[in-house]
Amino acid sequence: MAGPYRNSDFKVNTYFKRFPDQLEAARKAGYGVWVNEVRKLNNCFYARKLQGDVSIREIFRAVWPSFKKRHAERLGRPGLVACVEKFIGCHDFANGYLYYECPKCGDFYMVGFSCHSRICPSCGKKYRDARSAKVSAKCLEVPHRQFVFTIPAQLRTFFRLHRKPMLDALFASVSESFRLLLRKHAPKAYRREGRKLGFVCFLHTFGRDLKWHPHIHALVAERWMGKDGALHKLDFFSFDFLRLAFMNELFARVYAFCKAELPTGERRAMWLLMKDLREKYPKGYYVYGPKFSNERTTTRDITELTHYIARYASHPAISERRIESFDPKTMVVRWFYDPHEDDDVGDETEKKGRQYVEESAEEFVKKLLIHVPDKGFQQIRYYGFYSNKCKVEPQTGLLFSPSQLARMLDDNTWAKGLIKAFGYDPTLCKCGAQMRVNYELSDMKGEYG
Numbered sequence: 001m002a003g004p005y006r007n008s009d010f011k012v013n014t015y016f017k018r019f020p021d022q023l024e025a026a027r028k029a030g031y032g033v034w035v036n037e038v039r040k041l042n043n044c045f046y047a048r049k050l051q052g053d054v055s056i057r058e059i060f061r062a063v064w065p066s067f068k069k070r071h072a073e074r075l076g077r078p079g080l081v082a083c084v085e086k087f088i089g090c091h092d093f094a095n096g097y098l099y100y101e102c103p104k105c106g107d108f109y110m111v112g113f114s115c116h117s118r119i120c121p122s123c124g125k126k127y128r129d130a131r132s133a134k135v136s137a138k139c140l141e142v143p144h145r146q147f148v149f150t151i152p153a154q155l156r157t158f159f160r161l162h163r164k165p166m167l168d169a170l171f172a173s174v175s176e177s178f179r180l181l182l183r184k185h186a187p188k189a190y191r192r193e194g195r196k197l198g199f200v201c202f203l204h205t206f207g208r209d210l211k212w213h214p215h216i217h218a219l220v221a222e223r224w225m226g227k228d229g230a231l232h233k234l235d236f237f238s239f240d241f242l243r244l245a246f247m248n249e250l251f252a253r254v255y256a257f258c259k260a261e262l263p264t265g266e267r268r269a270m271w272l273l274m275k276d277l278r279e280k281y282p283k284g285y286y287v288y289g290p291k292f293s294n295e296r297t298t299t300r301d302i303t304e305l306t307h308y309i310a311r312y313a314s315h316p317a318i319s320e321r322r323i324e325s326f327d328p329k330t331m332v333v334r335w336f337y338d339p340h341e342d343d344d345v346g347d348e349t350e351k352k353g354r355q356y357v358e359e360s361a362e363e364f365v366k367k368l369l370i371h372v373p374d375k376g377f378q379q380i381r382y383y384g385f386y387s388n389k390c391k392v393e394p395q396t397g398l399l400f401s402p403s404q405l406a407r408m409l410d411d412n413t414w415a416k417g418l419i420k421a422f423g424y425d426p427t428l429c430k431c432g433a434q435m436r437v438n439y440e441l442s443d444m445k446g447e448y449g
Contacts, residue, residue, distance in 0.1 A: 005423035007042040007051065015047040022430055029432030039424035054323040054333075056121060056316060056368070060088055062328050063361045071366075077163070079375025083117050090115035090123065099441040100426075104433035108441075109426055111414065119372050121316050126412055131380055132306045133408040135200055138386050139306075139399040140221060142231060146305060147218040147289035149174050149246055152277055155254070158270070160212050162257065164374060167203060167214060169253035174201055174216045175383050177245040177287075182224060184241060185234070193226040197234070198385040198394075202309045206317040208337040209355070210367040217309045220289070225385045229395045243284025250285070251278075317371040326361065333364040 007013040016023060016038040026037035041047060064084060068075065075081050089095045091112035100109040114123050151159065151170065159166040178197050183190045199220040207213040223231040251274050258267040324334045335357055342351040373379055385394055400408075410416065418426050427435040 005039065006421070007047070008039055008423055010038060013042045013047075013051070015044075015050065016041040026430040026432075029430065033428065033430065033432045036424045036428050037430050039422055040426065043422045043424065052325070053320070054326045055320055056119075056318075056323070057088060057090065059323075059326050059333060059361050060084065060365060062326075062331065063365050064088060067362055067365055074366075074369075077372075077374050080369065080372055083119055083372055083375070084369070086115040087117035087120045087123075090117065090120050093443070096443045096445065099438045099443075100435035101438040101441070102429040102431060102433050102435045105429060105431040107429050107431070107435075108438075109429075109435055111426070114414075119316050119368065121320055124316055126414075126417065129408070129412045129417075133405060133412065135219070135306045135380070136400055136408065137398070137405050138200070138382065140198070140223070140231070140394055140396045141399045142396060143222045143235065144305065145220050145222055145235075145237075145289055146309065147220055147237075147242075147287065148215060149177075149218065150213075150215040150286040150288075151250065152281065152285060154273060154277060156212055156214065158254070159214050160370070162261075164377065165257050165261075166254070167377070169250065169257065170214060170216060171201055171203070171381055173246055173249040173253060174218060176249045177242055178218075178220070178383070180245045180249075181238065181242055182234075184238075195224045195226055196384040196390065197221070197224055199383050200386055201381045201383065203379040205371045205373075208340060209357075210317050210337075210371075212370050218289075219306065219309060221386070223396070225392065225394055227392060229392045231394055231396045237289060239287055239289070240283065242287045245284075246287055247278070247281065247284040317368055324356075331361040332358060333361050334358045335364070 007015075010016070019041060022041075023034060023037060026034040068081070091114065093110065093112050095115075096113040097110050098113075100111070102108065114120075114126070116123050116127075118124065118127070149170075159170075178199060182195055182197055186195070189195065197220065199218050202217045202219070203214065204217060205212060205214045220237075221231075222233065222235040224234045225231050255267075255270060255274065258270045262270070318335065322335050322337065324336060326333050336354050337357070338354055339352045342353070345351050382388065384390065385392065415425055415427055418424060429435050
């Protein structure tokens with residue numbers, strides 16, 4: 001029975017066979033309880049370790065003490081050190097835990113508190129699902145489209161050196177580009193009717209190769225709204241105009257920052273760079289947003305789309321499944337990625353193929369730290385009639401019902417997450433009873449409690 005869950009091929013994943021008495025008790029309670037117990041055993045920390053799974057936390061725990069001493073000058077960004085150290089202590093019982101107890105047989109299950117760190121894969125998934133539910137709660141029952149706005153590679157280093165103001169400028173440039181597009185569509189009506197688009201912007205800072213690559217994904221409703229709240233169809237977007245508008249808006253903000261904050265020499269160098277970039281990209285910067293073949297109005301489509309976009313705005317730069325090995329003796333990490341260039345190549349012989357990287361754990365940690373957002377920095381932002389600042393209520397109904405939204409939030413709990421990912425309920429006892437939290441035996445005074 002392999003099924004869709006990890007470590008569920010009971011002919012290959014045989015760690016559970018080490019616990020015959022435990023499984024016999026589960027079998028007496030029913031086949032479903034037995035399967036739940038097998039999956040619970042096969043996915044415990046030690047079982048995954050034996051199968052070669054590598055956790056990012058394991059790498060950080062090995063590297064962090066010496067890394068922190070050697071690179072103190074690199075760790076000054078707001079909240080970065082605290083973020084990493086909370087992550088290292090995620091689910092550590094020393095930081096607090098909940099004690100689940102079976103009311104029938106007295107068996108127990110303990111779970112350490114989450115760190116809620118933005119670098120943690122486990123907490124990042126919860127954050128993603130929560131943000132996805134929040135975005136979904138805003139979506140109106142109209143078609144939506146995804147746009148991507150990318151800066152030229154020559155500006156990436158500058159965006160790293162001046163991280164917050166430049167990323168804010170990137171968000172503002174995308175927002176202003178859409179506003180200018182709508183104004184160009186009908187200048188007089190735009191002012192008279194107070195037309196607004198509705199869109200949500202998600203910042204992604206990395207590519208599959210972990211390099212610093214800031215870009216914006218925008219979820220855009222194919223409607224504009226007037227002062228009366230009525231929505232009107234808008235499904236044609238001029239990419240020629242958007243590309244140039246985005247380039248001009250971005251350049252204006254970058255140069256304004258240089259004039260206000262940088263010495264004359266650096267300002268002059270940026271002016272010359274922007275002049276070269278205008279000549280190199282006469283049609284503007286990369287903006288991508290194809291119309292879907294079907295109208296994206298179903299709850300399933302929007303859910304999948306928001307999950308996909310939100311994932312990269314609230315998740316570590318690499319999935320742990322892409323880490324092949326970590327040797328704590330040599331401190332070498334081996335991981336892989338599939339190049340974007342292969343995505344649209346049909347002929348397998350012309351593809352670059354999967355790329356493998358073998359590097360020191362310290363270099364690997366450096367790459368991940370680049371993508372940890374500053375404390376308080378919002379990587380998902382709402383604009384137009386999706387913004388909380390909009391005082392006009394759209395006349396079109398919401399895409400999701402209150403019960404659907406409640407189900408999304410309920411699915412984001414710790415136990416439901418394990419059920420979806422690994423196919424087992426951690427609170428289902430081997431005797432078939434449901435465990436309950438015993439607060440007297442729980443440690444609510446830990447750092448994360």
